């Protein structure tokens with residue numbers, strides 16, 4: 052029996068078991084590697100603006116503490132469940148290990164819908180959530196960061212709440228903070244910047260020029276928008292489709308990014324941009340393009356559409372966008388679709404979070420150029436390792452990335468005496 056249920060947890064379990072089969076990990080070691088060390092569930096009661104008291108459910112799942120503190124984002128989303136949070140924490144572990152960071156994985160969040168909360172309500176949820184988590188987090192045990200539905204401001208409230216409890220500023224309790232509070236240059240852009248950098252690496256490998264490429268991006272929040280603008284402005288990629296939860300737009304001759312940027316600044320969502328370019332969001336993923344970057348939610352590429360993707364590179368900015376059933380189909384299409392798996396593709400975010408934590412601990416800050424150089428160095432190392440492993444073991448890019456991550460965690464547990 053386990054409390055971790057639901058389709059997203061099942062995905063994480065299935066991916067892990069495939070990797071464990073490949074690595075020939077004995078059955079009796081598997082549960083210890085897969086199941087989280089602990090899961091904390093809290094009630095987050097707040098006074099709503101209309102005078103009611105509403106109680107939201109909050110979670111934090113810490114997967115393993117074998118290699119250092121746990122690390123991972125905080126998600127505010129309406130239907131959040133502990134199984135989904137656990138899956139995201141497990142993926143963080145493999146991601147951190149693959150990137151060579153001294154962390155285990157964690158993830159957390161609150162089941163709430165941020166667009167339906169006023170700013171005061173959002174602040175109350177953020178502060179009460181952190182307040183409830185104080186006994187379970189510290190800069191040496193678990194360090195939070197932004198994820199879907201949270202941002203620099205939420206991190207600032209987390210940091211302030213924790214610091215007030217400690218009686219002094221503890222900047223290193225969260226990453227992804229505003230620079231003015233000890234955040235690092237480049238964290239806000241890091242995930243999308245990393246996605247674009249790895250797309251550049253994939254283009255070199257496939258011997259295609261980014262400036263001849265077109266791209267479709269799903270999700271237009273932190274990761275999706277930075278990926279879009281970086282691909283377009285630094286790599287010369289033509290963006291032909293984008294979407295968010297309110298609208299999807301497509302134009303094969305290229306989207307007007309300046310106008311979209313101005314619209315987003317004003318309205319915060321794509322809805323209302325123009326009805327002439329509107330497209331069914333499911334169809335958007337099936338449009339011909341060189342680069343398809345899902346940067347929103349889990350399980351958008353499944354057995355119903357994996358065989359019909361018309362991209363050359365699938366760059367997984369989101370966590371868990373592709374189901375194991377879709378992976379099986381994509382494995383048959385490896386010569387047509389090059390997959391940059393999530394735990395590699397979106398690792399730029401946690402890599403720069405690590406840099407932020409290190410800078411906070413040493414009270415010495417780096418320039419954005421320094422941050423980016425170090426980011427690209429770690430991404431390049433991980434990319435080269437995954438491509439090499441996939442080639443020499445005849446496995447998919449996902450299995451290769453997972454195998455490297457899982458092996459690293461297992462080696463740490465073995466050295467510490469957990470496995471024979």
Ligand SMILES: NC(=O)C1=CN([C@@H]2O[C@H](COP(=O)(O)OP(=O)(O)OC[C@H]3O[C@@H](n4cnc5c(N)ncnc54)[C@H](O)[C@@H]3O)[C@@H](O)[C@H]2O)C=CC1
Nearest residue numbers: 198199200242270271272273274295296347369370397400
């Ligand atoms: N923020 C970060 O640094 C990192 C985020 N990620 C992952 O990237 C993904 C996106 O995260 P953020 O950009 O931070 O979130 P965000 O909250 O800034 O943006 C999410 C975007 O996805 C859109 N969206 C939601 N449901 C959608 C749907 N069904 N179809 C199309 N669009 C939809 C929203 O409208 C919004 O544009 C998530 O999977 C997250 O876990 C991964 C690594 C780091």
Ligand SMILES: O=C(O)CCC(=O)C(=O)O
Nearest residue numbers: 123124196198400401404
């Ligand atoms: O920056 C971090 O610590 C974590 C980012 C994150 O949540 C993710 O990579 O999925």
